[in-house]
Amino acid sequence: MTAVDEVEVVVAHSERATLRVGDVFVKVDGNPGRLDVEVEAMALAPVPTPEVLWRKPNVLAIAKVPGQALGRLGTPSTASAGAWAAAGAAVRRLHEAPLPPWVGPGLDDMVAELDTECEWLVANGVLPAELVRRNREVAAAALRPWKPAFTHGDLQTMHFFVSGDELNGVIDWSEAAQGDALLDLAVMTLGQEDRLDDLLAGYGTDVDVAVIRGWWSVRSLTASRWLIEHGFDPDTPGCEFDVLRARMRD
Structure with missing residues (x-):
């Protein structure tokens, strides 16, 4: 085995590391089913994905994808417009591919979760009631029936790796399922709203931007408690709370 200088902890919390x-x-994942989904989804997805090196219960080893991340929440993306367009074109291929066998959360479940999290944010004084009310209003645009697509489920910009204008690979497929294509686009542009046009240049402009804005609110409202309870700060500049505040200016 080749010697290495160090082991880097990329991310670690109570569910996975x-x-x-x-x-x-x-x-390493406490739920081996997520790793099973990840391996199968990468095999099915018509986009570049990491090489699977080996798989054991609760553990998956994959090869590093070359290049730089498309972006990172809380920091303006420095990737080229071409890289964003390449990522958009790849996501379009994914969304038009045959559906995977797993179904993601349904509309009723997502509405129930959103209402629960809104109540928690207000009851615990985490966010002002008016801010939560406004974003719940914006979120309504996303909460409509959708045509199922092959979705990644967690398309953060840090899950795309690019070199110049080329897409090298997409990582972290454990949430892949049948879902709403516009939720994927919303997660990609969360906190990177100024890059939406670049993304759509590759994906195609036949999308309802109001729905994407709605998903920005849904994603930020529903993720906040989990982030806080797992040691992350959604009030970091450019992150979830700033996304919610921006809706007050729309």
Whole structure:
């Protein structure tokens, strides 16, 4: 085995952890079903994905994808317009691919979760009631029936790796399922709203931007409690709370 200088903890919380050992990423998950989904989804997806090196119960090892992340929440993306367009074109291919066998959360479940999290944010004084009310109003545009598509489920910009204008690979497929294509686009542009046009240049402009804005609100409202309870700060500049505040200016 090739010696390495260190083991880097990429992310770690009570549900899962990802470690980097040289050019190998090792994912440890308390729910092995998520790793099963990840492996199968990468095999089905018509876009570049990491090489699976080995798989054992609760553990998955994948090869490093070359290049730089398309962006990171809380920091303006420095990737080129061409890279964003390439990512958009790849996501369009994914959304038009045959459906995977797993179904993501349904509309009724998502509405119930959203209402629960809105109540918690207000009851615990985490956010002003008017801010939550306004974003719940914006969120309504996203909460409509959708045609199921093959979705990644967690298309953060840090899950895309690019070199110049080229897409090298998309990582972290454990949430892949049948879902709403516009939710994927919303997650990609969360906190990167100024890059939406670049993304749509590759994806196509036949989308309802009001629905994407609605998903920005849904995603930020429903993720906040989990982030707080797992040691992350949604009030970091450019992150979820700033996304919610921006809706007051729409």
